Amino acid sequence: MRHISLAVVGVQFDNKKGPPRRFVVEMCTPGEPVELRPEPKNPADRNAIAVYSARGVQLGYLTAERAPMIGKAMRDGIVQAIFQRKEKWGATIRAHLDGSVPTLPDPADSRAADWPPPGSQDADWWPDEEWPDE
Template sequence: MSLAVVGAVHENKDRSNRLFEIRLCVPGEPVDLAPEPKNPFDPSAIAVWSTRGVQIGYLSAERCGWIGSRMAQGEEICAIFQEATKGGAIIRISFSSSDPILPPARPRKPQARSLDEESGFYPDYIPPDD
């Protein structure tokens, strides 16, 4: 199951940058899920931490209650980093201690050609000043 990681635009208490940490994560890398029952905004919040011990965000509020209740019942949930998104990330989880599997990679859109290549314009060579 793929889940959104939200709140990545906020910095951590130690002032580390969550978006920067997400950019360091590699698809398939393990992430940790940690319930935060003393979270002042949402007692069912579940924090998501990278393997380097930096928080990258939270599971969305819609999923926290369900995932948290399964964790409270002692069910082991394994999680891996799936991909970065514009304002956060997506993680992949599995239940009953089975390893999560990444879905096939989405094909990337071809890069647009630069204006110079399309127009055929190439500037004159300017030698360096000595």
């Protein structure tokens, strides 16, 4: 899995400085670069990875389930990411874990549009890629 779409959560919280995260998400355009910043001293999660806009303002965080995998990829090589789209629940970014320049996925692929699933009790759930049975 070298190219992946990732949920950005925590958008509903305000930044300590600067504009609110929801406003920052609204200002982002699909395809613009985003920066991933590990936060090993984060008291809630030492694997936390913050997501920042091209303007250097925080959008939110990667989910706790994905952060360790992305953190490892960041330590092992170059990870580049772009803003993919705003969502009702936050935002989606597109990351390439092989150092290549990220590209937006096919717009017809809307699997993430209704995340979290209606009635879901687990707001941290994120669907994995579905592969056809062989």
